[in-house]
Amino acid sequence: MKIHNKLGCKLLLWGLIAGCSFIPLTDVEAAVREISGTGEYIMEDNETMKQAQDKAYEEAMRSIAQQVAVFVRGSSKTENMELKEDEVELMATALVQVKEKRFTKEVMADGKLRVKAFLTGDIDEEAAEKALEEKVAKFKQQKALDEAKAKHAAQQGAKEAAQKEYNEAMRHTVTALLADGEALLKQGKYAAAMEKFNEVIKDHPDYAKGYVRRGECYIGMGKMEAAMQDFNKAITLDPKEAESYYGRGQAYEKQGKKQEAVADYRKFLEVSNIVEHGEKITAALDRLAQLEG
Known part of the structure; x- marks a missing residue:
């Protein structure tokens, strides 16, 4: 039997698949x-x-x-x-x-x-x-x-992994800078300490702790207006950063603004915790006793 066209070949295959005899027809019929x-x-x-x-x-x-x-x-x-x-x-x-x-x-x-x-x-x-x-x-x-x-997901994943690695490295850098600056601050080396905190602020302008520590340097240097600006900035960035209120309370007190100082010391006691702020809690209670006594 002669197969007349390609379509007929296909249809013969269809017939075999379906398990039945199949005779190719013309193109129109098939x-x-x-x-x-x-x-x-x-x-x-x-x-x-x-x-x-x-x-x-x-x-x-x-x-x-x-x-x-x-x-x-x-x-x-x-x-x-x-x-x-x-x-x-x-x-x-x-x-x-x-x-x-x-x-x-x-x-x-x-x-x-x-x-x-x-x-x-x-x-x-x-x-x-x-x-x-x-x-x-x-x-x-x-x-x-x-x-x-x-491909995009893979690239995004690699990008996120790289960002995470970078953030982790920066976190260690910030921690080290803060530790160095705080050590200098305790020694009364305010200018040297401020250099460390300036680096923190430069790399992480939204990190409240950097402004708090620099504000403390300004207090040590007698620059109350500059200190107030840093404490206000820290509070804007993170209203729960307790030491911002303690520092601003000190600045208010040194400017003779008793009521404002009392309000900030009380706010500090409200948001602070004994583990992290034990010494300053004791100091704030002492200052309140003096100011309200």
Whole structure:
């Protein structure tokens, strides 16, 4: 038997897949091909008939998709594409127009109900080729988009890791600068201490502690206005930074502003904690006793 055209070859393959004899027709006659599939599902006690029929329908569609998958894989449109089995079946299912479906039910020996679905559909190979071309284009577009997203996510992850590493390094640097500055501050070396705190503020302008410590330097140097500016800045950045209020209370007191000093010492006691601010809590209580006594 002579096969007259490429479409006839495809249809002969369809016939073999479907398990039936198939005689190639002319291009016009063979443009639309009928295809069928069956599926079954054992109904559970807690399921409705509709749910069981839906699952049997899915199995029947999967049967059809497996047949149409031969067409998808054999198409020139999918050459050189690394398609997964579920991707092939998804494309195949979309190419079929279901025109008839029916269901049967059968009581099994164990009393369970077997639901069967019988589907009949059409596939127009010429239309399918065109539809497949569109789906392949969308598939490639989506795949490229997914790859771009994955690449971006990887780059973002690397960027975040680098930022985290940088932040950690800077945290150690800030801790070291503060420790050095605080040691100098306790020794009364205000100018040298201020250099350390200036570095902290330069690298981390939103870090309240840097302004607090520099404000303490200004108090030691007798520069109350400058000290007030730093304490106010620290409070703006972090209203819970307790030492800001203690320092500003000192500055107010040295300027003779008793009420303001009392208010700040009380605010300090409100937001401070004994572990971190033990010595200053004692000092603040002493100053309040003096100012309110």
